[in-house]
Amino acid sequence: MKCKKIILKQMYNGFPKKSDFEIVDEDVAEDLQNGEFLYESLAISVDPYIRAYAGAAYKPGDTVIGTALVRVTKSKNEQFQKGKLLVLHCGWRNGGKAKESDVLFVRDDMPASVPESAGLGLYGIAGLTAWVGWILVCKIKEGETIFISGAAGAVGNVAAQIGKIKGCTVVGSCGTDEKVKFCKNIGYDAVFNYKKESESLDAAIKRVAPKGIDCYFDNVGGSFSSTILRHMNAGGRVGVCGSISAYNETTPVLAPIVQFPIVTSELMLKGFLLRSYVSNYKEAYEDLKKWTIEGKMKCHEKVTKGFENVPDAFIDMLRGGNVGKAVVRL
Numbered sequence: 001m002k003c004k005k006i007i008l009k010q011m012y013n014g015f016p017k018k019s020d021f022e023i024v025d026e027d028v029a030e031d032l033q034n035g036e037f038l039y040e041s042l043a044i045s046v047d048p049y050i051r052a053y054a055g056a057a058y059k060p061g062d063t064v065i066g067t068a069l070v071r072v073t074k075s076k077n078e079q080f081q082k083g084k085l086l087v088l089h090c091g092w093r094n095g096g097k098a099k100e101s102d103v104l105f106v107r108d109d110m111p112a113s114v115p116e117s118a119g120l121g122l123y124g125i126a127g128l129t130a131w132v133g134w135i136l137v138c139k140i141k142e143g144e145t146i147f148i149s150g151a152a153g154a155v156g157n158v159a160a161q162i163g164k165i166k167g168c169t170v171v172g173s174c175g176t177d178e179k180v181k182f183c184k185n186i187g188y189d190a191v192f193n194y195k196k197e198s199e200s201l202d203a204a205i206k207r208v209a210p211k212g213i214d215c216y217f218d219n220v221g222g223s224f225s226s227t228i229l230r231h232m233n234a235g236g237r238v239g240v241c242g243s244i245s246a247y248n249e250t251t252p253v254l255a256p257i258v259q260f261p262i263v264t265s266e267l268m269l270k271g272f273l274l275r276s277y278v279s280n281y282k283e284a285y286e287d288l289k290k291w292t293i294e295g296k297m298k299c300h301e302k303v304t305k306g307f308e309n310v311p312d313a314f315i316d317m318l319r320g321g322n323v324g325k326a327v328v329r330l
């Protein structure tokens with residue numbers, strides 16, 4: 001079987017460039033050992049962790065890491081028969097051979113109202129991360145004010161919808177006026193564009209959360225998040241999900257000291273990785289599906305078309321070009 005994959009040609013120097021990647025042909029032998037199956041990729045996910053883990057999880061010459069929504073085309077695996085839709089840890093490939101340990105989620109029972117690529121966003125790593133961050137880490141409660149940075153992104157838009165379902169006042173920040181509009185449309189009570197308000201961040205935070213913040217979903221880290229901590233109410237909880245503000249920096253980012261507000265407001269900060277919550281995947285997926293069927297949860301994605309455009313879609317996402325989950329449909 002003739003397939004294609006995208007390799008990292010040279011290590012990134014700061015922001016990824018198109019010339020850091022190369023598309024190469026791959027011949028995949030079609031004979032299968034017990035447990036193996038062949039697949040075709042239907043959609044590829046471009047995510048911030050792919051940038052953050054460069055050098056550690058993959059190096060120049062390696063296939064770029066990542067997940068794809070795939071369909072099984074030939075199988076010697078009882079569980080994953082021909083036609084099954086899966087989310088696979090297969091890297092940036094348009095097809096190939098895999099086995100059970102490569103499977104992240106089975107996604108052949110998604111509601112008909114969403115596109116199949118929702119397996120990478122709303123029902124993928126992003127959506128489940130939003131659920132874990134609010135339900136298990138911060139344990140948000142009705143009536144609380146909750147703040148989401150990266151408000152319009154893959155994780156952020158699902159976190160906002162969950163917050164509204166749980167009866168919270170949902171506020172946040174994002175990087176363009178178009179995103180501010182999108183956020184208001186999906187139910188945020190108040191949002192600001194942090195790029196426009198960088199000189200008066202404290203005032204912007206006070207404006208959207210005049211009663212203070214009870215829970216913070218931290219997608220960005222850095223000095224922005226240090227500032228948010230000063231606006232948290234006593235006993236506030238922070239789910240530390242990511243620090244995208246630093247992923248493309250070539251020197252370590254210094255942020256203002258955070259210990260003073262943590263101590264004086266007795267805050268709880270907890271870092272979390274979705275992969276540590278495997279036993280909760282089913283419950284999270286069932287909740288997200290139920291809310292979709294009830295009309296309370298929508299799938300939002302930025303779709304790029306064509307395997308050859310995966311690097312462009314990745315770079316665009318890192319630059320903030322996506323509203324909702326950035327996916328590439330093949």
Ligand SMILES: NC(=O)c1ccc[n+]([C@@H]2O[C@H](COP(=O)([O-])OP(=O)(O)OC[C@H]3O[C@@H](n4cnc5c(N)ncnc54)[C@H](OP(=O)(O)O)[C@@H]3O)[C@@H](O)[C@H]2O)c1
Pocket residue numbers: 047048049052125126129150151152153154155156173174175176179219220240241242243244245246272273274275317318319320321322324325326
């Ligand atoms: N802990 C986990 O298991 C886990 C799982 C999934 C994701 N994450 C993390 O969650 C965060 C969001 O991921 P996602 O998949 O939902 O990505 P995303 O928000 O869909 O896309 C990335 C967004 O980051 C924002 N951004 C880029 N540079 C920034 C900067 N310097 N400062 C502030 N924001 C910046 C951009 O939006 P703006 O236009 O708003 O700047 C961009 O659209 C990331 O930090 C990611 O690493 C963690």
